[in-house]
Amino acid sequence: MRLSQILISTLREDPADAEIPSHKLLARAGLVVKIAAGVYTFAPLMWRVVKKFAQIVREELDREGANEVMLPIIHPKELWVSSGRWDRYVTDGIMFTLKDRKGSEMCLGPTHEEVMTAYVNAQVNSYKQLPVNCYQIQDKFRDEIRPRFGLMRGREFIMMDAYSFDADPKGLDVAYQKMHSAYCRIFDRCGLQYTVVQADSGAIGGAGSEEFMVIADSGEDAILHCKESGYAANVEKATSRLPDAPPGGDVRPLSKHSTPDVRTVAQLEAFFPGWVAGRMAKTLLYKATWKDKDEVVAVMMRGDLEINEVKLVNALDCLAVRLCTDEEIQATTGAETGFAGPVGLREQVRLLADESLRGRTNLLTGCNQSGYHCLDVNLGRDCRMPSFHDLRLARAGEGCPISGKPLQLARGIEVGHIFKLGIKYSKAMGATFMDQGGKPVPFVMGCYGIGVSRTPAAAVEQSFDEKGIVWPVAIAPFECVVAMLDPKRPEQQALAEKLYAELQAAGVDVCLDDRALSPGAKFKDNELLGFPVQVFVGRKAAEGGVEFLVRKGMVKSECAAGEVKAKVLAALGR
RNA sequence: CGGGCCGUAGCGCAGUCUGGUAGCGCGAAUGGUUUGGGACCAUUAGGUCGCCGGUUCGAAUCCGGCCGGCCCGACCA
Numbered sequence: 001m002r003l004s005q006i007l008i009s010t011l012r013e014d015p016a017d018a019e020i021p022s023h024k025l026l027a028r029a030g031l032v033v034k035i036a037a038g039v040y041t042f043a044p045l046m047w048r049v050v051k052k053f054a055q056i057v058r059e060e061l062d063r064e065g066a067n068e069v070m071l072p073i074i075h076p077k078e079l080w081v082s083s084g085r086w087d088r089y090v091t092d093g094i095m096f097t098l099k100d101r102k103g104s105e106m107c108l109g110p111t112h113e114e115v116m117t118a119y120v121n122a123q124v125n126s127y128k129q130l131p132v133n134c135y136q137i138q139d140k141f142r143d144e145i146r147p148r149f150g151l152m153r154g155r156e157f158i159m160m161d162a163y164s165f166d167a168d169p170k171g172l173d174v175a176y177q178k179m180h181s182a183y184c185r186i187f188d189r190c191g192l193q194y195t196v197v198q199a200d201s202g203a204i205g206g207a208g209s210e211e212f213m214v215i216a217d218s219g220e221d222a223i224l225h226c227k228e229s230g231y232a233a234n235v236e237k238a239t240s241r242l243p244d245a246p247p248g249g250d251v252r253p254l255s256k257h258s259t260p261d262v263r264t265v266a267q268l269e270a271f272f273p274g275w276v277a278g279r280m281a282k283t284l285l286y287k288a289t290w291k292d293k294d295e296v297v298a299v300m301m302r303g304d305l306e307i308n309e310v311k312l313v314n315a316l317d318c319l320a321v322r323l324c325t326d327e328e329i330q331a332t333t334g335a336e337t338g339f340a341g342p343v344g345l346r347e348q349v350r351l352l353a354d355e356s357l358r359g360r361t362n363l364l365t366g367c368n369q370s371g372y373h374c375l376d377v378n379l380g381r382d383c384r385m386p387s388f389h390d391l392r393l394a395r396a397g398e399g400c401p402i403s404g405k406p407l408q409l410a411r412g413i414e415v416g417h418i419f420k421l422g423i424k425y426s427k428a429m430g431a432t433f434m435d436q437g438g439k440p441v442p443f444v445m446g447c448y449g450i451g452v453s454r455t456p457a458a459a460v461e462q463s464f465d466e467k468g469i470v471w472p473v474a475i476a477p478f479e480c481v482v483a484m485l486d487p488k489r490p491e492q493q494a495l496a497e498k499l500y501a502e503l504q505a506a507g508v509d510v511c512l513d514d515r516a517l518s519p520g521a522k523f524k525d526n527e528l529l530g531f532p533v534q535v536f537v538g539r540k541a542a543e544g545g546v547e548f549l550v551r552k553g554m555v556k557s558e559c560a561a562g563e564v565k566a567k568v569l570a571a572l573g574r
Numbered sequence: 575c576g577g578g579c580c581g582u583a584g585c586g587c588a589g590u591c592u593g594g595u596a597g598c599g600c601g602a603a604u605g606g607u608u609u610g611g612g613a614c615c616a617u618u619a620g621g622u623c624g625c626c627g628g629u630u631c632g633a634a635u636c637c638g639g640c641c642g643g644c645c646c647g648a649c650c651a
């Protein structure tokens with residue numbers, strides 16, 4: 001390919017609306033162009049990147065026996081009603097919906113469990129046809145609350161989504177493991193530095209769930225990990241060894257104390273010398289939302305620890321939680337914010353507590369009376385016994401659950417997610433096959449996603465310098481560029497053409513920069529665009545000399561034209 | 575949806591406080607000179623200052639409403 005024939009428009013300045021490096025660089029290189037918030041055009045060179053990545057995904061999935069299909073973008077409402085997700089997605093506003101000329105409601109697919117399940121259900125009738133794994137690479141549409149960071153969180157984006165169908169959970173385990181290895185090969189081939197972390201399976205449900213995270217400062221997810229044991233988990237899911245707290249000692253009688261204007265754990269520590277946070281139990285009130293109701297619940301946590309709201313949602317099996325407002329707290333407890341507690345809490349209010357409080361004696365808590373706290377509270381004696389759950393937010397520095405070594409915090413970009421769905425969708429949608437006994441049984445499903453437009457952005461986030469993008473070889477728009485610095489000089493043109501042809505013949509994905517730009521502009525442009533290997537044919541062309549640049553690390557050298565092929569192949573690792 | 579900020583030429587911005595002929599840099603076009611780090615000179619094109627309404631002799635500028643965008647938060651198969 002000749003760059004003179006490709007639409008390339010680089011910018012000298014960063015676009016005003018870009019924040020993180022990958023967004024700035026992709027926009028400045030003219031690789032992506034925004035058309036609306038979270039909606040982008042992919043320029044020719046960027047489309048080559050996406051296609052290369054998609055091809056890697058295909059090759060590795062096909063190797064595991066998955067089938068590529070193409071599903072519709074437009075889905076009928078009925079399909080989503082059948083899985084029970086229409087109302088939720090519409091209420092959350094995440095789904096783009098539309099009506100056809102007859103007034104029938106449709107949506108633009110935000111994900112494809114329904115369509116794929118319906119498809120496979122129609123085709124597969126017998127256990128003899130299982131297992132099946134189908135995937136597609138296609139645009140997805142989500143009306144994100146806040147699109148941001150360019151391709152990282154768009155409203156239209158490209159995703160690979162795969163769905164496995166098995167006869168039983170054992171089959172699912174096999175399918176899941178195959179996808180796990182395929183994913184590792186995919187991200188390895190792209191040269192990405194990534195971590196596989198345990199993840200919350202969230203609203204989609206199911207047993208196991210792991211996320212593939214590209215480590216980057218701009219990542220939207222927080223990860224806790226331990227080098228020693230290899231433990232790694234999304235903070236939403238992570239656990240740690242419970243930090244020590246002083247024992248409460250033998251059970252003592254309850255006492256109530258005036259604590260005017262003392263509302264927080266820190267203030268209580270100052271007010272009651274000797275009562276450290278670890279001996280307190282704070283009580284937070286949450287408004288929890290279920291499909292059919294809202295309810296205020298009280299959640300107790302040891303004073304020195306924090307609540308993980310994702311775990312709380314899971315414990316309550318609700319759709320969402322949020323902290324109560326001051327008014328709601330007043331209405332529920334009869335006291336101002338800062339004095340809620342288990343003692344004297346109305347019977348109707350459900351009471352949960354973190355495992356860290358199990359068996360603890362002589363706690364300091366609120367008692368639902370403004371200006372008062374209680375000392376030596378004992379759960380079950382002075383108040384109801386709460387139901388205990390793991391509700392604690394694991395924090396960096398706390399002990400790894402496996403090795404006990406301090407957990408490290410990192411930020412990650414989620415580029416892949418694999419789930420064991422089980423029979424959640426197949427059961428809801430009545431998607432079944434005949435088992436050996438001739439009885440209809442729901443498919444045991446897994447679902448697997450890779451952010452196909454997000455991953456290249458994540459690659460840039462992990463690989464750039466002050467000059468621009470440094471593409472990994474596997475997904476670079478071209479592996480190599482041969483640039484003639486002055487196309488008007490016949491000897492430069494001839495030599496560049498010769499090298500270009502030679503590299504093409506050697507199987508290198510090479511382009512020829514024959515654009516009518518000044519040498520300086522050409523250097524800058526190619527550095528910004530980030531081709532891994534760059535060959536410049538300039539003033540030494542007459543003597544058969546060229547310059548050679550390995551973009552990663554900006555390693556420059558000169559060599560004779562005859563050595564170019566060998567040097568390029570070596571730089572590309574062949 | 576809450577908090578903060580921004581919409582002026584293709585891009586980046588000044589001008590808005592204090593109302594009075596719409597500017598700068600980059601980019602684009604034409605001609606010429608150039609060709610090793612985003613070249614130089616000359617000429618040119620390009621804007622109903624986001625939209626609607628109000629105040630005023632007069633509005634990019636003041637007031638009100640709406641739309642769009644960015645950041646923080648909540649949210650996120």
